[in-house]
Amino acid sequence: xxxxxxxxxxxxxxxxxxxxxxxxxxxxxxxxxxxxxxxxxxxxxxxxxxxxxxxxxxxxxxxxxxxxxxxxxxxxxxxxxxxxxxxxxxxxxxxxxxxxxxxxxxxxxxxxxxxxxxxxxxxxxxxxxxxxxxxxxxxxxxxxxxxxxxxxxxxxxxxxxxxxxxxxxxxxxxxxxxxxxxxxxxxxxxxxxxxxxxxxxxxxxxxxxxxxxxxxxxxxxxxxxxxxxxxxxxxxxxxxxxxxxxxxxxxxxxxxxxxxxxxxxxxxxxxxxxxxxxxxxxxxxxxxxxxxxxxxxxxxxxxxxxxxxxxxxxxxxxxxxxxxxxxxxxxxxxxxxxxxxxxxxxxxxxxxxxxxxxxxxxxxxxxxxxxxxxxxxxxxxxxxxxxxxxxxxxxxxxxxxxxxxxxxxxxxxxxxxxxxxxxxxxxx
Amino acid sequence: xxxxxxxxxxxxxxxxxxxxxxxxxxxxxxxxxxxxxxxxxxxxxxxxxxxxxxxxxxxxxxxxxxxxxxxxxxxxxxxxxxxxxxxxxxxxxxxxxxxxxxxxxxxxxxxxxxxxxxxxxxxxxxxxxxxxxxxxxxxxxxxxxxxxxxxxxxxxxxxxxxxxxxxxxxxxxxxxxxxxxxxxxxxxxxxxxxxxxxxxxxxxxxxxxxxxxxxxxxxxxxxxxxxxxxxxxxxxxxxxxxxxxxxxxxxxxxxxxxxxxxxxxxxxxxxxxxxxxxxxxxxxxxxxxxxxxxxxxxxxxxxxxxxxxxxxxxxxxxxxxxxxxxxxxxxxxxxxxxxxxxxxxxxxxxxxxxxxxxxxxxxxxxxxxxxxxxxxxxxxxxxxxxxxxxxxxxxxxxxxxxxxxxxxxxxxxxxxxxxxxxxxxxxxxxxxxxxxxxxxxxxxxxxxxxxxxxxxxxxxxxxxxxxxxxxxxxxxxx
Numbered sequence: 056x057x058x059x060x061x062x063x064x065x066x067x068x069x070x071x072x073x074x075x076x077x078x079x080x081x082x083x084x085x086x087x088x089x090x091x092x093x094x095x096x097x098x099x100x101x102x103x104x105x106x107x108x109x110x111x112x113x114x115x116x117x118x119x120x121x122x123x124x125x126x127x128x129x130x131x132x133x134x135x136x137x138x139x140x141x142x143x144x145x146x147x148x149x150x151x152x153x154x155x156x157x158x159x160x161x162x163x164x165x166x167x168x169x170x171x172x173x174x175x176x177x178x179x180x181x182x183x184x185x186x187x188x189x190x191x192x193x194x195x196x197x198x199x200x201x202x203x204x205x206x207x208x209x210x211x212x213x214x215x216x217x218x219x220x221x222x223x224x225x226x227x228x229x230x231x232x233x234x235x236x237x238x239x240x241x242x243x244x245x246x247x248x249x250x251x252x253x254x255x256x257x258x259x260x261x262x263x264x265x266x267x268x269x270x271x272x273x274x275x276x277x278x279x280x281x282x283x284x285x286x287x288x289x290x291x292x293x294x295x296x297x298x299x300x301x302x303x304x305x306x307x308x309x310x311x312x313x314x315x316x317x318x319x320x321x322x323x324x325x326x327x328x329x330x331x332x333x334x335x336x337x338x339x340x341x342x343x344x345x346x347x348x349x350x351x352x353x354x355x356x357x358x359x360x361x362x363x364x365x366x367x368x369x370x371x372x373x374x375x376x377x378x379x380x381x382x383x384x385x386x387x388x389x390x391x392x393x394x395x396x397x398x399x400x401x402x403x404x405x406x407x408x409x410x411x412x413x414x415x416x417x418x419x420x421x422x423x424x425x426x427x428x429x430x431x432x433x434x435x436x437x438x439x440x441x442x443x444x445x446x447x448x449x450x451x452x453x454x455x456x457x458x459x460x461x462x463x464x465x466x467x468x469x470x471x472x473x474x475x476x477x478x479x480x481x482x483x
Numbered sequence: 484x485x486x487x488x489x490x491x492x493x494x495x496x497x498x499x500x501x502x503x504x505x506x507x508x509x510x511x512x513x514x515x516x517x518x519x520x521x522x523x524x525x526x527x528x529x530x531x532x533x534x535x536x537x538x539x540x541x542x543x544x545x546x547x548x549x550x551x552x553x554x555x556x557x558x559x560x561x562x563x564x565x566x567x568x569x570x571x572x573x574x575x576x577x578x579x580x581x582x583x584x585x586x587x588x589x590x591x592x593x594x595x596x597x598x599x600x601x602x603x604x605x606x607x608x609x610x611x612x613x614x615x616x617x618x619x620x621x622x623x624x625x626x627x628x629x630x631x632x633x634x635x636x637x638x639x640x641x642x643x644x645x646x647x648x649x650x651x652x653x654x655x656x657x658x659x660x661x662x663x664x665x666x667x668x669x670x671x672x673x674x675x676x677x678x679x680x681x682x683x684x685x686x687x688x689x690x691x692x693x694x695x696x697x698x699x700x701x702x703x704x705x706x707x708x709x710x711x712x713x714x715x716x717x718x719x720x721x722x723x724x725x726x727x728x729x730x731x732x733x734x735x736x737x738x739x740x741x742x743x744x745x746x747x748x749x750x751x752x753x754x755x756x757x758x759x760x761x762x763x764x765x766x767x768x769x770x771x772x773x774x775x776x777x778x779x780x781x782x783x784x785x786x787x788x789x790x791x792x793x794x795x796x797x798x799x800x801x802x803x804x805x806x807x808x809x810x811x812x813x814x815x816x817x818x819x820x821x822x823x824x825x826x827x828x829x830x831x832x833x834x835x836x837x838x839x840x841x842x843x844x845x846x847x848x849x850x851x852x853x854x855x856x857x858x859x860x861x862x863x864x865x866x867x868x869x870x871x872x873x874x875x876x877x878x879x880x881x882x883x884x885x886x887x888x889x890x891x892x893x894x895x896x897x898x899x900x901x902x903x904x905x906x907x908x909x910x911x912x913x914x915x916x917x918x919x920x921x922x923x924x925x926x927x928x929x930x931x932x933x934x935x936x937x938x939x940x941x942x943x944x945x946x947x948x949x950x951x952x953x954x955x956x957x958x959x960x961x
Binding site: 240243244245345357359360361399402406407408409411412413 | 523524529555569570571573574575576577578
């Protein structure tokens with residue numbers, strides 16, 4: 056720990072999160088990133104020459120310009136030396152972008168970086184089946200004869216096989232849709248529908264309180280859409296929802312299931328970014344850092360078993376690396392892919408049997424006090440633009456640590472492919 | 484080679500017609516076999532029903548095994564059972580469901596029924612078997628598994644208790660016959676006291692699709708041989724060197740492939756005349772070729788020298804090479820007798836002796852191929868049967884001798900396996916031989932290979948001196 060250069064969060068910002076196919080319909084992931092980085096630079100008044108690089112996270116990457124980070128730098132006409140790359144680690148992409156930048160600064164390769172992520176489900180590209188691509192290639196790249204044209208037609212039958220495929224959040228290896236995986240986790244860890252609905256309602260109420268009190272407003276900026284509309288605040292949070300209302304919703308992933316639209320995170324458009332610096336550099340530039348990174352950890356689990364349990368392994372690992380115990384942590388922020396998934400992971404963290412069998416230690420990692428968990432809601436209520444969520448969480452946590460009442464924070468994110476991510480942050 | 488009746492039985496329409504007309508046509512169930520190498524969770528999402536006689540001693544290990552193997556456990560029994568399943572269920576996300584045998588859920592079809600009978604010490608106590616299995620017999624899915632866990636009768640303190648434990652064998656052999664039509668199998672595992680922990684690997688194997696052609700068999704799990712600290716279940720043979728004799732074709736080739744699938748470097752041994760086939764196999768599985776005639780007096784030295792020089796020794800030895808020279812005793816020429824005995828038994832002894840002089844590593848595995856003929860005897864096979872029952876005696880004696888070196892020695896006795904050898908049998912006799920088993924069909928070479936691979940694995944350390952029949956519950960023999 057001691058020989059590392061400590062990396063601090065100077066500030067962060069995000070767009071309001073909105074439902075997919077609504078206000079940001081005409082803004083793709085690059086446009087959302089442009090707006091966010093621009094707003095971050097304005098807010099922090101960072102001299103642009105100081106910025107050395109950018110790391111951007113994304114899941115639904117634009118096929119023709121997948122290095123979103125560099126596109127943002129070019130769009131904003133940042134100094135040409137601002138190098139950028141784009142990372143993808145499913146729902147942990149935003150956190151991956153940040154930890155990649157943190158590592159770069161820790162190594163001494165840079166002092167000032169921006170990291171963040173964005174996703175626009177509204178602009179997911181419809182994928183032509185590879186069969187069509189292969190059939191049409193000779194027409195596009197060669198000199199086709201009429202006979203070739205006919206040949207192509209015959210290759211494309213039957214028509215149902217060549218219809219574009221709807222994008223779907225399914226595991227490539229197992230074919231399982233993520234909600235189905237979460238549904239199985241609910242059953243396997245005995246998480247009830249009631250518990251999920253209660254969790255979801257609490258998430259909405261806390262997010263709503265966060266907006267009312269101005270805490271969440273601090274992290275967003277107003278987005279001007281190409282149609283000239285201005286989006287000021289998150290649109291998915293429902294202050295008036297209740298357990299009774301959520302109980303009426305139908306299970307969506309399984310017959311007699313427990314997961315509903317109400318206790319799952321919605322498809323969302325949005326972006327988030329943070330400005331990271333080597334601590335001494337931040338001070339030299341006259342900034343007051345909000346929080347610092349202490350450790351992080353990534354881990355994989357078998358996707359065909361319990362797809363979204365990764366945080367139950369990654370969070371203890373990050374704590375170990377930070378030399379801390381769960382009891383040393385003042386706030387826990389977990390990505391809420393599904394209420395069921397968070398509750399299942401919490402059960403694992405609180406289980407002695409799990410700790411013995413899966414972590415090789417005698418005692419459970421610990422119970423997470425609900426009063427310390429997701430203080431201002433999470434992905435269920437605020438929304439979940441895949442690549443942006445990690446940066447949103449780091450931003451919320453940094454702001455809370457900067458307020459001074461809490462000293463330490465633990466972050467946990469589950470991701471497709473059976474991935475788990477975690478980080479420990481501390482007040483400066 | 485295709486089995487006409489197996490194909491017929493697999494066709495739903497044909498099956499229906501034959502059933503409706505009540506035709507006397509055998510319709511064996513196509514057996515479920517494993518795909519790919521050993522899985523982390525061979526029982527992924529399989530419903531497994533577990534029960535136990537009061538006072539039984541394997542609850543914890545069964546609970547842990549099922550949870551880690553990914554099964555969905557349903558349990559019957561007292562608080563001790565519930566308690567044993569609580570922690571593993573929580574740790575692996577496989578909570579056990581309490582089952583009321585009087586009111587079984589309508590749709591429940593179990594992949595396996597497992598009963599811990601180690602607590603049974605009296606004749607009345609055997610009633611627990613009836614109480615558990617009677618309501619569940621119609622709830623076993625096709626290609627299901629029945630496993631009863633008991634104690635060796637010889638280890639029981641009273642004659643009554645010994646009788647009760649011995650009774651399990653007759654029970655399981657009969658269950659095997661009753662469930663065989665639907666492709667299901669039944670086994671008895673006798674566990675020595677203090678050897679309970681070694682049950683895990685055995686259960687994983689017996690409950691998996693890799694034991695498809697094994698049924699009605701008793702296995703003994705002991706503490707005789709010292710075990711490694713950790714037992715891998717995925718790629719269990721990584722870093723091991725395996726020698727398979729007669730590996731150019733049939734059972735040997737299938738075995739070589741399966742051992743390689745689990746990470747072993749396989750030395751494919753066959754006669755110089757089979758160079759082409761042996762090389763093909765070795766190339767396919769990334770192994771090496773060793774050309775030698777096992778009956779050659781120079782062979783043991785040659786094999787040992789090559790294994791030591793090229794591979795630093797050997798961990799797994801599979802004596803698979805063998806011949807048949809069938810004639811009734813009255814008609815048998817002396818050279819037929821001599822060749823069969825020498826290749827099937829003499830060569831095995833000579834090669835093993837030489838390998839034990841420092842080539843076979845401590846903690847190794849010796850697996851010998853016996854035969855159902857060696858157990859039951861067969862018309863025209865006095866020579867072959869003598870050699871193969873000789874293998875049984877050799878296995879048992881060697882097991883005792885090598886236990887202190889951490890080496891296990893086991894024999895496998897194949898029944899009717901679909902190979903070049905059995906394809907040569909006249910069609911009528913072949914048809915009868917195929918059907919004369921609980922499963923009503925012949926086995927595949929891989930069924931033997933699967934059993935060999937299991938014996939070769941670190942987890943099989945509890946098994947030594949066993950003779951495992953892989954015969955689909957053949958009606959001949961004990």
